[in-house]
Amino acid sequence: MGRRLERLKLIGVAKGQRKACEEVICEHYKSIYRFIVYLSGDANISEDLTQETFISAWANIDQFEGRASLKSWLHRIAYNKFLDSERSSKKHSDLTAGLKEDNSSEQKSFDPLHRISQDEHSCILFDAMHKLESGEYVVIVLHYMQDFSYSEMAEILKEPVGTIKWRTNKALKKLREILTGRI
Amino acid sequence: MKDNQNFKWDDITLKSLEAKLQSIPRPDVPVTLKEKLLAAIPKKQKKTVSVFPKRPGFGFWSFGATAAMISILIIAVFFNFNASDTSHKIVVDMNDGFSNNFPNDLNIPLIEDTNYVNDNIQLRNIETKSALSLW
Numbered sequence: 001m002g003r004r005l006e007r008l009k010l011i012g013v014a015k016g017q018r019k020a021c022e023e024v025i026c027e028h029y030k031s032i033y034r035f036i037v038y039l040s041g042d043a044n045i046s047e048d049l050t051q052e053t054f055i056s057a058w059a060n061i062d063q064f065e066g067r068a069s070l071k072s073w074l075h076r077i078a079y080n081k082f083l084d085s086e087r088s089s090k091k092h093s094d095l096t097a098g099l100k101e102d103n104s105s106e107q108k109s110f111d112p113l114h115r116i117s118q119d120e121h122s123c124i125l126f127d128a129m130h131k132l133e134s135g136e137y138v139v140i141v142l143h144y145m146q147d148f149s150y151s152e153m154a155e156i157l158k159e160p161v162g163t164i165k166w167r168t169n170k171a172l173k174k175l176r177e178i179l180t181g182r183i
Numbered sequence: 184m185k186d187n188q189n190f191k192w193d194d195i196t197l198k199s200l201e202a203k204l205q206s207i208p209r210p211d212v213p214v215t216l217k218e219k220l221l222a223a224i225p226k227k228q229k230k231t232v233s234v235f236p237k238r239p240g241f242g243f244w245s246f247g248a249t250a251a252m253i254s255i256l257i258i259a260v261f262f263n264f265n266a267s268d269t270s271h272k273i274v275v276d277m278n279d280g281f282s283n284n285f286p287n288d289l290n291i292p293l294i295e296d297t298n299y300v301n302d303n304i305q306l307r308n309i310e311t312k313s314a315l316s317l318w
Contacts, residue, residue, distance in 0.1 A: 021224040029220055030212045037210040047216055051223060058225050112210035122207045124192070144204035176200050179192045 006070050014061050025054060028071055031146065032078050034112075038141045039082050043110045049085060053078040068155035072148070076156045079138070128178045136171035143168050 012020025032053055036046040056077050064073055116122045129137055142148045142156065150168070154161040195203070 016225065018224055022221060025217065025220045025224075029217060033212050033216060034210050043213065047213060047219075050216065051219060054220050055223055110211075110213055112212070115208040115211060119208060121203065125203055125207060140204065144201060145207060145209075172197055172200060176195060176197060179195060179200070181193070 003066075003069070007066060010061060010064060010066075010070065013058070021058065024057075024070065028074050029054070031071065032074055035075055035141065035146055036078055036082055037112045038145060039079075039138070040085075041113065043112050045085065046112065049078060049081045052081050056081070069152065072152045072155045075142075075146070075148075076158070079156060124179070128175055131178050132171055132174060136167060136174060139164060139168045140171050140175065 009020050009023060013024060029050060033046055033050045036049045036053075037043070040046055040049070053074060057074055060077075064070070068076070111117075113126075116126050129140060132140065138157070139153060142153045143150070148156065150161050150164050153164045153168075157164065
């Protein structure tokens with residue numbers, strides 16, 4: 001029933017109905033933004049990529065096949081946008097490696113992770129998570145922090161469900177080893 | 184807070200680690216973001232989204248079903264065509280005592296493709312359609 005309503009909402013989006021678009025934004029923008037924050041750790045990048053995600057979603061709404069939920073589809077777009085930005089920023093940093101300037105004076109106007117940094121345990125956990133490989137980190141974020149099921153994660157990462165389960169389990173064990181000081 | 188101070192990472196089980204991960208505070212979302220996203224909604228777009236989601240492998244199965252239907256139709260037409268040619272030949276020899284008195288004219292409208300051999304009444308090649316042709 002939920003899927004059916006979601007589908008009807010999508011038809012509204014495809015027809016250019018503003019109300020349908022607004023509903024989709026209101027329902028998903030926070031989740032998308034947080035997902036990118038977890039990945040990038042940067043407020044500005046996250047904001048830009050969230051906007052790009054929705055622009056891309058409006059442009060390609062007819063390509064949404066309905067196999068996955070709209071939430072998973074949007075997260076997939078967001079993840080691809082993040083990977084693209086990572087690649088381009090890496091390229092950019094390679095080019096400007098010799099001209100690197102000290103950006104520490106740049107003040108961050110908004111820190112989305114300040115609540116995490118205020119809590120000691122969360123801070124330790126978050127630091128440990130960053131010691132994981134990117135593929136392990138993303139499954140932990142999706143499963144435990146974004147509350148996605150394994151099948152939804154498989155849709156987002158375009159990998160078999162079994163692989164996702166195995167990787168999540170492996171990442172969790174590795175995270176415990178990092179926290180207990182074995183790694 | 185007290186629980187946090189007493190907590191030791193060395194003793195952590197996978198279950199409690201899962202619980203810890205789920206309890207990490209969610210990042211804040213900037214207030215202006217929603218407005219920016221709403222402002223970026225396209226004015227008009229005409230795209231088509233099907234009410235029914237595509238099933239995985241639906242194209243393959245629909246192609247297979249169509250191909251099967253077409254091949255069944257072709258086979259049916261082929262057999263039907265052949266069936267009209269395969270006639271069951273029934274030879275009715277009526278060289279009995281009554282042959283001379285048999286009313287020839289009455290037979291003609293009742294039996295198709297009859298051959299008369301000699302003067303005797305010998306009916307050949309009565310075509311009957313097979314069950315396949317009827318089908």
